[in-house]
Amino acid sequence: MAHCLSCEKKAISSHPQLCADHFDEFFVQKVKDTIESYNLFSHQDRICVAVSGGKDSLALLDVLVRLKYNVEGLFIHEGISNYREASEEDLDIFIKERNIPVRKVTFLDEAGFTLDAAMETKKFHSCTLCGTLRRYLLNKYAQEYDVIATGHNLDDESQTVLINLARGNTNLFLRQGVSTHANEHFVRKVKPFSFLTEKQILTYIVLRKVRVDFAECPYARLSYRAQVRDLLNKYEQDHPGTKENVLQSYLAFHSTVERPEDEPEIQTCEQCGQAAGEKVCKACQLIKQVHNVMIQE
Amino acid sequence: MKIFIERTKETKQLDFNGTVQELLDTLGILYEDVLVLRDGSLITEDEEVSSTDSLTLLSVISGG
Numbered sequence: 001m002a003h004c005l006s007c008e009k010k011a012i013s014s015h016p017q018l019c020a021d022h023f024d025e026f027f028v029q030k031v032k033d034t035i036e037s038y039n040l041f042s043h044q045d046r047i048c049v050a051v052s053g054g055k056d057s058l059a060l061l062d063v064l065v066r067l068k069y070n071v072e073g074l075f076i077h078e079g080i081s082n083y084r085e086a087s088e089e090d091l092d093i094f095i096k097e098r099n100i101p102v103r104k105v106t107f108l109d110e111a112g113f114t115l116d117a118a119m120e121t122k123k124f125h126s127c128t129l130c131g132t133l134r135r136y137l138l139n140k141y142a143q144e145y146d147v148i149a150t151g152h153n154l155d156d157e158s159q160t161v162l163i164n165l166a167r168g169n170t171n172l173f174l175r176q177g178v179s180t181h182a183n184e185h186f187v188r189k190v191k192p193f194s195f196l197t198e199k200q201i202l203t204y205i206v207l208r209k210v211r212v213d214f215a216e217c218p219y220a221r222l223s224y225r226a227q228v229r230d231l232l233n234k235y236e237q238d239h240p241g242t243k244e245n246v247l248q249s250y251l252a253f254h255s256t257v258e259r260p261e262d263e264p265e266i267q268t269c270e271q272c273g274q275a276a277g278e279k280v281c282k283a284c285q286l287i288k289q290v291h292n293v294m295i296q297e
Numbered sequence: 298m299k300i301f302i303e304r305t306k307e308t309k310q311l312d313f314n315g316t317v318q319e320l321l322d323t324l325g326i327l328y329e330d331v332l333v334l335r336d337g338s339l340i341t342e343d344e345e346v347s348s349t350d351s352l353t354l355l356s357v358i359s360g361g
Contacts, residue, residue, distance in 0.1 A: 002341050012339035020339075199357045202332055206339060206355070214303045214356050229358070237329040 013203050015240055020207050027204045031063050031192050038178045040190040045146035047071045048187070050138055051102060053087030055205045055212045056151030058094050060193060062208060064149070065098055072145075073102035076137050078130055079114020086213035093211060105137055111287045113294065119219070121293045126219035129286055136283035140274055142187045152191040155198040158243040159228045161250040166228075177254060185266045185275030197236075197243060298348045300324075304356035311348075318342040320352075330357050 002011040009019035018026055041047055051057040051073040064071045075091060077084055095102050108114050111133060118124055142148045164173040182188035205212055220226055235242045269281035300309045313320055317333050317340060328342045334353040
């Protein structure tokens, strides 16, 4: 039986090898260090936390409330049956107990279809469609806030480094980071969990006795990300520290690279008035395509 | 030993004595992918488990 490296109690975690009390201390300190080192936000800022009701977003809300930050939530219901209902229920219990305001929006109200309905056409890639609409709605409803905080963790970030490398997504590769650049069109996005693994986040959730659903998105198994995730988890088990090494190597490289000057000019979408890389933003283009396919069927 | 796998809501009965790591190897599950609880308390991979134990495996993998 392993003992905590900071005291004589039994360890409940191997990486780092700590007891429950010291793990909690480690976890909260890691979040504080990330917020302060990367100047993510201050106690004067209004923070919009993107919440799904899953473990990452509930843990993020929980830590930020403990650290006395000014947080509110934004919940986006994609319309995935037998999946999102359970996490919405967990979210409702969580925010009621802590009295946190959360705004709720749905794909159905905003785009006129659920993700399930769009996927039934078999013409769209689930994660591309879902990701584009989620980012669009997040930016749309977070305009009044200083910053958007998401529960992206070390697993997500190290996977993204490898995915962008493997796919040759050089533009996306250069934009990744613990915080995005603020500009007049987009609310700055920050990731306070960038240096905490999914396993550490779930450990925190268990220790804090927060109720979360463990269902996996039915579309996630289809993704390229799922393959990279499985590969990285195998590497992490055989060589602990791999995920952090991938992200830290990327960030060290990133800090030496100047942002490209030929970035596309941001325009205003002719249809929705939101920021766009072209005359019509990606979200409006996709929504139109889905409606066109649905009408034909 | 009774093992409840939260992700699939599946319960397995197994005659096993050894460490958590050996148990997960037997089940073909990566330790990196799960948290292991005995009677509601987290245990690490080097912990000895026996046939009389009741374990829960929580999936670390995010909802998506």
